[in-house]
Amino acid sequence: xxxxxxxxxxxxxxxxxxxxxxxxxxxxxxxxxxxxxxxxxxxxxxxxxxxxxxxxxxxxxxxxxxxxxxxxxxxxxxxxxxxxxxxxxxxxxxxxxxxxxxxxxxxxxxxxxxxxxxxxxxxxxxxxxxxxxxxxxxxxxxxxxxxxxxxxxxxxxxxxxxxxxxxxxxxxxxxxxxxxxxxxx
Amino acid sequence: xxxxxxxxxxxxxxxxxxxxxxxxxxxxxxxxxxxxxxxxxxxxxxxxxxxxxxxxxxxxxxxxxxxxxxxxxxxxxxxxxxxxxxxxxxxxxxxxxxxxxxxxxxxxxxxxxxxxxxxxxxxxxxxxxxxxxxxxxxxxxxxxxxxxxxxxxxxxxxxxxxxxxxxxxxxxxxxxxxxxxxxxxxxxxxxxxxxxxxxxxxxxxxxxxxxxxxxxxxxxxxxxxxxxxxxxxxxxxxxxxxxxxxxxxxxxxxxxxxxxxxxxxxxxxxxxxxxxxxxxxxxxxxxxxxxxxxxxxxxx
Numbered sequence: 001x002x003x004x005x006x007x008x009x010x011x012x013x014x015x016x017x018x019x020x021x022x023x024x025x026x027x028x029x030x031x032x033x034x035x036x037x038x039x040x041x042x043x044x045x046x047x048x049x050x051x052x053x054x055x056x057x058x059x060x061x062x063x064x065x066x067x068x069x070x071x072x073x074x075x076x077x078x079x080x081x082x083x084x085x086x087x088x089x090x091x092x093x094x095x096x097x098x099x100x101x102x103x104x105x106x107x108x109x110x111x112x113x114x115x116x117x118x119x120x121x122x123x124x125x126x127x128x129x130x131x132x133x134x135x136x137x138x139x140x141x142x143x144x145x146x147x148x149x150x151x152x153x154x155x156x157x158x159x160x161x162x163x164x165x166x167x168x169x170x171x172x173x174x175x176x177x178x179x180x181x182x183x184x185x
Numbered sequence: 186x187x188x189x190x191x192x193x194x195x196x197x198x199x200x201x202x203x204x205x206x207x208x209x210x211x212x213x214x215x216x217x218x219x220x221x222x223x224x225x226x227x228x229x230x231x232x233x234x235x236x237x238x239x240x241x242x243x244x245x246x247x248x249x250x251x252x253x254x255x256x257x258x259x260x261x262x263x264x265x266x267x268x269x270x271x272x273x274x275x276x277x278x279x280x281x282x283x284x285x286x287x288x289x290x291x292x293x294x295x296x297x298x299x300x301x302x303x304x305x306x307x308x309x310x311x312x313x314x315x316x317x318x319x320x321x322x323x324x325x326x327x328x329x330x331x332x333x334x335x336x337x338x339x340x341x342x343x344x345x346x347x348x349x350x351x352x353x354x355x356x357x358x359x360x361x362x363x364x365x366x367x368x369x370x371x372x373x374x375x376x377x378x379x380x381x382x383x384x385x386x387x388x389x390x391x392x393x394x395x396x397x398x399x400x401x402x403x404x405x406x407x408x409x410x411x412x413x414x415x416x417x418x419x420x421x422x423x424x425x426x427x428x429x430x431x432x433x434x435x436x437x438x439x440x441x442x443x444x445x446x447x448x449x450x451x452x453x454x455x456x457x458x459x460x461x462x463x464x465x466x467x468x469x470x471x472x473x474x475x476x477x478x479x480x481x482x483x484x485x
Contacts, residue, residue: 027215027412028215028216028217029340032225032227033227033340034343037232037338037340037343041345041348042348044235044239045290045293048242048243048297051247052293053268053288056249057272057288059265
């Protein structure tokens with residue numbers, strides 16, 4: 001027979017103490033044992049909490065906090081990056097717009113400058129032309145005057161030689177006037 | 186080298202166990218046995234086992250946290266894996282807020298039960314002890330082992346269950362308030378108005394009485410379930426050893442048929458630790474579940 005059956009067979013058929021009493025007797029659940037076990041368990045659980053799970057949990061909490069802080073930091077960095085990308089894109093767009101505006105302004109400025117220079121050139125050319133015309137007119141007038149004078153002198157000289165007479169200044173002046181009036185301007 | 190030392194230690198333990206057993210190991214009693222008395226307090230062999238397990242767990246925890254590194258490795262990694270896994274598992278049951286307050290208890294219960302169950306399987310437990318002699322010695326109990334499986338003592342499992350019951354009341358009242366606690370048990374769940382409210386109050390009042398009976402029986406069920414499973418496992422191992430350990434062949438090879446049962450007991454030790462922790466955490470979650478409580482309040 002197996003020992004367990006021997007034990008059960010060996011339990012004395014004492015008078016029943018009720019269900020709780022029978023259980024207490026079979027399993028030796030008496031106050032001294034139970035109270036001792038309670039105290040022992042309380043001490044064990046206190047020691048385990050203080051020296052076993054306390055440090056480990058503190059370490060895990062610390063790590064969890066560090067991970068949470070890291071994630072928070074990562075989110076902040078991602079946000080900053082997104083903001084930075086957005087601001088960079090905005091700056092690029094603004095710079096592009098500005099560049100286009102500058103190019104348009106430069107084009108306009110260049111056109112105006114070209115126009116101004118053209119007008120200036122035209123004005124200068126006209127001025128040169130007017131000056132040239134004036135100079136030409138003056139030269140023509142001068143040459144005409146010299147020609148008239150020379151013609152008068154020649155007429156007077158010719159007249160003097162033909163007539164054999166020395167002409168006076170009045171005669172010369174009169175002959176010149178007549179000759180010139182016939183030659184015309 | 187480390188494996189060699191481990192194997193050598195194991196065989197030395199077996200040898201010590203064998204020598205101890207030779208003295209007169211009689212049977213596995215239903216209860217733990219008294220080793221000594223400190224004043225009115227009794228020190229039993231199961232209690233000594235629990236102290237050894239607690240010392241072992243503390244030692245491991247101290248070694249693991251002695252030189253902590255940011256990137257864990259070795260023992261620190263293993264301990265962190267176990268504790269973090271437990272924490273996440275319990276967080277899934279209890280919720281983030283409740284697990285912070287109660288993790289220490291459930292983790293202690295789980296680790297303590299698990300290692301106490303497994304330590305109870307080591308050679309020497311229940312076999313190394315003293316032979317009692319003298320006229321007053323019961324002939325059915327002539328051997329007093331120094332160690333016994335911690336949970337193969339109903340006093341130990343009752344102590345754990347009753348401690349949980351006390352803490353359960355404390356946590357439940359703290360989470361719900363005293364009024365909320367009673368409303369949680371007795372108040373109708375759901376929205377009832379008008380005439381239907383009266384029968385609902387009666388029905389839920391009766392359900393509440395049943396709930397109270399269930400709450401009172403929880404420590405009994407918890408303690409007997411754990412004790413029964415662990416004691417049954419140890420009895421099986423002992424009886425198989427005795428059954429096959431007789432005769433010339435049995436003396437040398439009687440340990441072979443027990444091996445599958447050792448693996449079974451390793452599994453049972455884990456399952457029982459898990460069951461105890463799961464049940465206690467679920468009991469706590471049920472009373473602290475504010476979703477049901479709110480419905481109950483609205484029902485009023």
